[in-house]
Amino acid sequence: MVRAPSLVVVGSVGLDTVETPSARRADQLGGSASYACAAAAFFAPAGMVGVVGADFPARFTAHFRRMGVDLAGLRRAPGKTFRWSGVYERDMNRRRTLSTELNVFADFSPEMPAAYRSAPFLFLANIAPSLQMRVLDQMAAPRFVMADTMDLWIETARPELMRLIRRVDLLTVNESEACHLTGKTSLVAAASELLRRGPRYIIVKKGEHGSLLMGPDGLFLVPAFPLETVRDPTGAGDTFAGALMGRLAAARRVSEKEIRRAMVYGSVVASFGVEEFSLTRLLRLTLAEIEARRDSLSRMCRLP
Amino acid sequence: MVRAPSLVVVGSVGLDTVETPSARRADQLGGSASYACAAAAFFAPAGMVGVVGADFPARFTAHFRRMGVDLAGLRRAPGKTFRWSGVYERDMNRRRTLSTELNVFADFSPEMPAAYRSAPFLFLANIAPSLQMRVLDQMAAPRFVMADTMDLWIETARPELMRLIRRVDLLTVNESEACHLTGKTSLVAAASELLRRGPRYIIVKKGEHGSLLMGPDGLFLVPAFPLETVRDPTGAGDTFAGALMGRLAAARRVSEKEIRRAMVYGSVVASFGVEEFSLTRLLRLTLAEIEARRDSLSRMCRLP
Numbered sequence: 001m002v003r004a005p006s007l008v009v010v011g012s013v014g015l016d017t018v019e020t021p022s023a024r025r026a027d028q029l030g031g032s033a034s035y036a037c038a039a040a041a042f043f044a045p046a047g048m049v050g051v052v053g054a055d056f057p058a059r060f061t062a063h064f065r066r067m068g069v070d071l072a073g074l075r076r077a078p079g080k081t082f083r084w085s086g087v088y089e090r091d092m093n094r095r096r097t098l099s100t101e102l103n104v105f106a107d108f109s110p111e112m113p114a115a116y117r118s119a120p121f122l123f124l125a126n127i128a129p130s131l132q133m134r135v136l137d138q139m140a141a142p143r144f145v146m147a148d149t150m151d152l153w154i155e156t157a158r159p160e161l162m163r164l165i166r167r168v169d170l171l172t173v174n175e176s177e178a179c180h181l182t183g184k185t186s187l188v189a190a191a192s193e194l195l196r197r198g199p200r201y202i203i204v205k206k207g208e209h210g211s212l213l214m215g216p217d218g219l220f221l222v223p224a225f226p227l228e229t230v231r232d233p234t235g236a237g238d239t240f241a242g243a244l245m246g247r248l249a250a251a252r253r254v255s256e257k258e259i260r261r262a263m264v265y266g267s268v269v270a271s272f273g274v275e276e277f278s279l280t281r282l283l284r285l286t287l288a289e290i291e292a293r294r295d296s297l298s299r300m301c302r303l304p
Numbered sequence: 305m306v307r308a309p310s311l312v313v314v315g316s317v318g319l320d321t322v323e324t325p326s327a328r329r330a331d332q333l334g335g336s337a338s339y340a341c342a343a344a345a346f347f348a349p350a351g352m353v354g355v356v357g358a359d360f361p362a363r364f365t366a367h368f369r370r371m372g373v374d375l376a377g378l379r380r381a382p383g384k385t386f387r388w389s390g391v392y393e394r395d396m397n398r399r400r401t402l403s404t405e406l407n408v409f410a411d412f413s414p415e416m417p418a419a420y421r422s423a424p425f426l427f428l429a430n431i432a433p434s435l436q437m438r439v440l441d442q443m444a445a446p447r448f449v450m451a452d453t454m455d456l457w458i459e460t461a462r463p464e465l466m467r468l469i470r471r472v473d474l475l476t477v478n479e480s481e482a483c484h485l486t487g488k489t490s491l492v493a494a495a496s497e498l499l500r501r502g503p504r505y506i507i508v509k510k511g512e513h514g515s516l517l518m519g520p521d522g523l524f525l526v527p528a529f530p531l532e533t534v535r536d537p538t539g540a541g542d543t544f545a546g547a548l549m550g551r552l553a554a555a556r557r558v559s560e561k562e563i564r565r566a567m568v569y570g571s572v573v574a575s576f577g578v579e580e581f582s583l584t585r586l587l588r589l590t591l592a593e594i595e596a597r598r599d600s601l602s603r604m605c606r607l608p
Contacts, residue, residue, distance in 0.1 A: 021489075090489065185325075185394065188532045209513040212530065221605045223525045226516065228492045261608045301525045303602045304565045 004115045005047035005070045007249040009036045009242065010135040011125025011148075012105065013050040013074065014082035017098075018234050018277065021090050025232075028278035029060045030084060032125035032148065035235035038282045039269045040123070040246030041068040042290065047116050049073035049135055051108045053081035063283060072113040077104040092230050093207060112138040121249040124168070125238055126150050129160040136167060144254045146170040148241055154180050166198035170259070172241055174205045187212065188219075201259060203244075205237050213263060217256045222263045225271035225297050232277040236270045239282070243269035268294045308419045309351035309374045311553040313340045313546065314439040315429025315452075316409065317354040317378065318386035321402075322538050322581065325394050329536075332582035333364045334388060336429035336452065339539035342586045343573045344427070344550030345372040346594065351420050353377035353439055355412045357385035367587060376417040381408045396534050397511060416442040425553040428472070429542055430454050433464035440471060448558045450474040452545055458484050470502035474563070476545055478509045491516065492523075505563060507548075509541050517567060521560045526567045529575035529601050536581040540574045543586070547573035572597045 016030030033050045040046040047070040056076065064071055080103040088095045110131060118140045124132035124147040132147060139145075147168040153161050154177060161181075165171055171194060173181065178190035191202045191214040201215040208230070210223040244259075244266035251258045268290055275281045320334030337354045344350035351374040360380065368375055384407040392399045414435060422444045428436035428451040436451060443449075451472040457465050458481060465485075469475055475498060477485065482494035495506045495518040505519040512534070514527040548563075548570035555562045572594055579585045 092489075185396075186532055186534065188530045192532075206513070209510070210527075219530055219604045221527045221530070222607070223514075223527065223605075226492045226523055226525070228490055228496075230490065257608050264607050298607045300523045301527075301605055301607065303526070303568050303605065304561050 005045040005119055007040055007044050007046045007121040007123065007245055008049060008073070008112070008116045008119040008135070008139070009033050009040065009046055009123045009125055009245070010049035010110060010132060011036060011127050011238070012082050013048070013052050013056075014084055015056075016234060016278070017083070017085035018232055019087040020092065020232060021088065022231070023277070025277050029063060030234060030278060031082065032127065032235070032238040034064070034279065035238035035273065036123055036125045036242030036245070037064065037069040038067050038279050039239040039242030039266075039273070040249070042243065042269065042285070042287060043246035043265070044121075044249035045070060046242070046246060047073050047113070047119065049110050049112060049116065051075045051077050051104045053077060053079045053104045056081045063279060067283065073110070073116055075108075075111075077108070079104045086234070088233065092233055095233070110135050110138075120144065121245055122146070123241060123245040124148065124164070125241065129153050129157045129164045133160065133164050136164070144169050144248065146172060146241065146245055148172045148237065149177065151177055151180060162197065165194070168199050170201040170203060171199040172203040172205060172237075174207070174237065178202075178204050188214075201256075203263065205240060207233070207236065210267060211240065211263060213260065215256050215259070220260050220263070222267045223297070223301050224267055225293060226300075227271060227275065230274045233274050234278075236274050239273040240266040240270040264294060264297065265290065268297060309349040309423055311344055311348050311350045311425040311427065311549055312353060312377070312416070312420045312423040312439075312443070313337050313344065313350055313427045313429055313549070314353035314414060314436060315340060315431050315542070316386050317352070317356050317360075318388055319360075320538060320582070321387070321389035322536055323391040324396065324536060325392065326535070327581070329581050331387075333367060334538060334582060335386060336431065336539070336542040338368070338583065339542035339577065340427055340429045340546030340549070341368065341373040342371050342583050343543040343546030343570075343577070344553070346547065346573065346589070346591060347550035347569070348425075348553035349374060350546070350550060351377050351417070351423065353414050353416060353420065355379045355381050355408045357381060357383045357408045360385045367583060371587065377414075377420055379412075379415075381412070383408045390538070392537065396537055399537070414439050414442075424448065425549055426450070427545060427549045428452065428468070429545065433457050433461045433468045437464065437468050440468070448473050448552065450476060450545065450549055452476045452541065453481065455481055455484060466501065469498070472503050474505040474507060475503040476507040476509060476541075478511070478541065482506075482508050492518075505560075507567065509544060511537070511540065514571060515544065515567060517564065519560050519563070524564050524567070526571045527601070527605055528571055529597060530604075531575060531579065534578045537578050538582075540578050543577040544570040544574040568598060568601065569594065572601060
């Protein structure tokens with residue numbers, strides 16, 4: 001019998017080739033659903049919806065299982081796994097995509113396991129809006145739906161994206177996406193505009209500068225945990241969002257206060273994630289380490 | 305009889321020509337000492353040390369007086385006032401300097417009024433390190449000295465700057481300057497390195513992303529107040545630092561907690577300053593508005 005996960009995550013699962021100023025790693029475990037599920041699983045049972053190819057290494061599937069990710073929704077299809085490669089510049093805040101190969105994602109049509117359909121929490125991680133919509137359509141009556149997106153879909157699938165946005169409770173975008181999506185130049189103006197498009201909450205992710213929530217209770221600012229060394233920022237936003245949703249699913253209740261609390265966990269888990277390549281740091285991360293860093297972050301931003 | 309100011313500020317006083325995506329303003333009141341003194345004066349009597357030319361408009365002097373800035377240390381010399389011009393790009397975080405004319409600052413040698421020499425607080429705002437040093441040398445025994453600098457001096461006057469840094473309590477730099485000065489790429493690593501060069505405290509200014517204090521009690525993060533409209537970011541760092549020092553001078557005691565509190569005021573006053581060109585917004589700003597926005601910022605970053 002499959003235990004129903006309280007959180008379902010749909011997104012990409014792939015093999016990333018990442019180059020930073022100090023190193024290059026080929027075919028490491030990546031993808032928005034990979035980072036998000038791994039982060040969420042610290043807090044709540046998370047079910048992954050996605051697809052991998054015949055070449056997807058068994059050790060990566062083992063990683064997911066070890067972290068407590070439910071793989072009933074992960075299909076293995078003939079063909080090659082989704083691949084992405086990118087380069088980070090010296091300041092690590094800018095990256096260039098070198099290549100994206102959709103491979104098995106090109107004609108993926110997610111079919112949700114029956115046990116997933118009644119999950120109360122749904123995270124539509126970054127992937128084509130049509131796939132996000134298809135998953136959302138298969139859910140019975142999710143209590144809280146969060147969606148993420150990226151510039152690519154704003155450019156190539158704006159109508160589908162805008163339709164999707166109307167149906168989600170929380171939309172998370174990064175700074176440039178928020179401005180790109182709305183035509184506004186200020187982050188506050190862009191977030192206000194997005195709120196008028198449907199979601200009750202908007203989170204703008206600012207990378208190393210933290211994140212901002214705009215909701216009925218106003219603005220809330222969460223700093224990123226200041227790090228001496230960042231090795232691989234890939235997936236930081238997915239890790240943030242995954243931990244946030246996992247924590248929210250664990251809290252069971254959804255309130256603005258719980259969302260704020262969950263964002264702090266998102267920020268903390270993401271700060272661990274970027275300390276090493278791929279999911280390496282998350283694989284050996286403990287809840288005690290998360291709590292200790294959360295306390296530390298909380299002290300750093302307590303205004304006297 | 306001249307009342308001794310509790311805070312002395314040395315820096316540039318000049319005429320700025322500023323171009324933003326939406327407007328261009330020629331020969332507006334600017335300069336690091338102008339912004340810093342105007343911001344400090346909300347909290348404590350601030351004395352300005354600087355020089356202007358024969359062309360410096362009397363209405364600008366009147367602005368300073370109206371804000372309670374002591375001008376006993378502001379010399380009027382034959383010749384032209386210091387001029388700077390720059391352009392802000394679309395995102396307002398990047399600016400290009402078009403021209404800098406030192407004019408009367410070219411051979412300025414600050415002579416401090418007797419009443420200034422015993423001031424307990426000294427802010428060496430951005431100006432040539434040799435001038436900052438000359439002012440510091442004339443002080444009796446300041447209780448707390450803060451210095452700011454800029455890329456230009458890191459490139460052209462590094463030895464003087466490093467000598468100065470050894471003698472200050474608090475050094476404030478922006479992100480790129482911190483990295484430029486230390487050769488480090490991470491902000492935390494750069495701040496740690498700067499702490500080894502003399503100051504007890506380092507503040508790294510991150511513009512719209514707030515600021516970071518590193519001191520004996522660890523890190524402290526202050527966000528910038530999120531604004532819908534930024535009209536002119538010129539002088540934001542000087543305003544931040546001026547308000548910080550004014551507030552510290554008003555508190556009389558220097559402790560890390562007081563510095564943290566003062567940074568919050570710095571962040572708040574600077575957020576008002578950038579809402580309009582030059583010192584326009586500061587000129588009609590009230591303490592009640594400052595306190596209200598401080599409360600609001602405090603609520604926005606209270607972690608649940």
